[in-house]
Amino acid sequence: MFTGLLILQTVANALILTVPPPWIISWLELYPLPFLFRTFLVVLALLNAAVLLLLEQCISAVCRSPQLSTSMQVLDE
Amino acid sequence: MIQFASVLILYSIGAILGNWQFLYIDLFLVLPLAFISVYTGPHHKLSKRRPVCTLLSREVLVSLLSQTLVNVMFQVLAFLSLRMQPWYTPLVPNPDINNIVCPETSAVFLVANLQYISSVAAFSSGKPFRQPVFRNCTSQPCSRSLYEAGAEADPHNHQTCSRDS
Numbered sequence: 001m002f003t004g005l006l007i008l009q010t011v012a013n014a015l016i017l018t019v020p021p022p023w024i025i026s027w028l029e030l031y032p033l034p035f036l037f038r039t040f041l042v043v044l045a046l047l048n049a050a051v052l053l054l055l056e057q058c059i060s061a062v063c064r065s066p067q068l069s070t071s072m073q074v075l076d077e
Numbered sequence: 078m079i080q081f082a083s084v085l086i087l088y089s090i091g092a093i094l095g096n097w098q099f100l101y102i103d104l105f106l107v108l109p110l111a112f113i114s115v116y117t118g119p120h121h122k123l124s125k126r127r128p129v130c131t132l133l134s135r136e137v138l139v140s141l142l143s144q145t146l147v148n149v150m151f152q153v154l155a156f157l158s159l160r161m162q163p164w165y166t167p168l169v170p171n172p173d174i175n176n177i178v179c180p181e182t183s184a185v186f187l188v189a190n191l192q193y194i195s196s197v198a199a200f201s202s203g204k205p206f207r208q209p210v211f212r213n214c215t216s217q218p219c220s221r222s223l224y225e226a227g228a229e230a231d232p233h234n235h236q237t238c239s240r241d242s
Contacts, residue, residue, distance in 0.1 A: 029095045031183040037162060038187065041155055045188050048151040049195035055143055056199040063136035 078145040079196065082152050083189045087182055091170025095177040098186055106190060110197045117201055118208045128206050144199065148192050155188045156181060 033041075080094075080102065087093055129136055159165060159180055168179045176182075201207070 027097050028101060028186075029097065029177045029182075030186070031178050031180050033180060033183055033187075034162075034164065037159070037184075040158065041184060041187050042191070044151060044155055044158075045191035045195070048147065048188070048192060049198065051147055051151075052144055052195050052199040055147060056140060059136065059140045059143065063139060 078141075079148050079152075079189050079192050082145070082149045083185045086152055086156055086185055090168055090181055091172075092168060092176040092179050092182050094182060094186060095175070098177075098182075102190070102193070106193050110194065114197050114201055120204060120206055120208055124204075124206060140200075144196060148196070151192070152185055152188055155184050159184045 080099075084094060131137075160167075165180060168176060168181060170176050
């Protein structure tokens, strides 16, 4: 129920921003950027996402937490 | 930290994010992602490694600081690239009003919106303790639609809508 509500809210949000009614545009007080520059910003943000994902993978590979004791390894096996 | 960086960048030129933009970020972006990201289940195999037991560990701090640095760099990059556009006219801040409706605010707001979603995806690393983020069937459509919303939020329509109305 709660999950469905969240998904519904998100989809509604996406629709509102994709086909924005005038009151939403004036509500968020956005400036009309040119289409090409807005596309560039989206590409920049996607590049940012890729860098973040790679960085997080590198950090978790380098800064590994220590293994548990031998007794736990035996239990695991 | 993303919001902090956005506000600092905008303060440097005398602009600011609007109250409704803050509300949009908190209520429609961060809150659903925060709730839904915890739905990722545990990994099916118990790891021999111990999870991080303190927030001040090296792994957490390095991750947080480096991600903040990357996010700030990309926001500054968006800000500087805006200033290199031929159609750009520098903002002359009016001290009597909040300078919200300007290209700088819209550019930083758009990039930051997508950064919130990217950060959630980056911090939801799966192995060895949790399942991969794409196994979270709840967050997948949510993140995708939020990303599309951020990408498709077309300030260009502002003119059209204003003209129509």
